[in-house]
Amino acid sequence: xxxxxxxxxxxxxxxAALLPALLSVxxxxxxxxxxxxxxxxVPMNTIASRYMGDFIWIVHARNLGIAFSIGDSISxxxxxxxxxxxxxxxxxxxxxxxxxSKTITLLQRYAISLIIAGGAGNLIDRIFRPDGVIDFISxxxxxxxxxxxxxTFNIADLSITIGASILLISGFLMEEKVVSxxxx
Numbered sequence: 001x002x003x004x005x006x007x008x009x010x011x012x013x014x015x016a017a018l019l020p021a022l023l024s025v026x027x028x029x030x031x032x033x034x035x036x037x038x039x040x041x042v043p044m045n046t047i048a049s050r051y052m053g054d055f056i057w058i059v060h061a062r063n064l065g066i067a068f069s070i071g072d073s074i075s076x077x078x079x080x081x082x083x084x085x086x087x088x089x090x091x092x093x094x095x096x097x098x099x100x101s102k103t104i105t106l107l108q109r110y111a112i113s114l115i116i117a118g119g120a121g122n123l124i125d126r127i128f129r130p131d132g133v134i135d136f137i138s139x140x141x142x143x144x145x146x147x148x149x150x151x152t153f154n155i156a157d158l159s160i161t162i163g164a165s166i167l168l169i170s171g172f173l174m175e176e177k178v179v180s181x182x183x184x
Contacts (some may be wrong), residue, residue: 008139016106020098020113027114031121032154036136055140061152062132068151072132084126091119108170114163123158 004175032122042048049058065072066083098112115158125133135152152158 016097017109020109023110024113024117024120027117027155027159028124030120031159032124034123034136035121038134038136048136049156055089056137057149059136059138061135061138062129063135063152065134068103069155079126084123087119087123087126091116091123093105094119105170108167111163111166111170114159114166116163118156118159118161118163121154121159125156 001183002073038048038058038060038160042058042062043060047057047059050056051058063069064079065074069080071079094112095118098116103114122133123175134157135154135157137158138149138152140148141150
């Protein structure tokens with residue numbers, strides 16, 4: 001009986017560890033399928049469709065840099081170093097940390113898997129698309145911060161943003177839990 005419970009527990013632990021990895025794979029696939037669809041069906045620098053009036057656009061844009069086109073005018077060699085080699089090392093480190101860490105929660109493991117998926121999705125573009133990362137989602141800011149539209153982004157960017165936000169919030173929540181546990 002004890003052996004059966006231990007076996008079931010091990011299987012659940014393996015499944016819990018596998019699900020964040022499957023989420024990463026699913027997001028990478030969704031990111032690449034959506035980018036391939038944009039490339040095949042939307043001419044570059046055009047708006048394919050508009051939703052909710054003019055709030056959301058599906059467009060075809062390219063970005064040689066990173067977030068908000070930072071670094072798009074630097075040399076190709078420096079872009080390879082900063083936007084391919086460095087992120088590949090970070091992604092590898094995040095994968096290893098997510099697998100071996102005994103201190104992170106399941107929520108944090110999922111958050112890291114979102115960041116890994118987003119990083120890998122954009123890394124694939126940087127390696128295999130010499131014209132830059134495909135961005136295709138644009139939404140209106142209604143002039144907030146002096147901007148008509150938020151910079152165009154993709155599923156990978158969204159994954160990184162959501163994952164980093166969850167990781168940051170969970171870090172604050174964990175810190176508070178540790179502090180409250182210490183007060184007992």
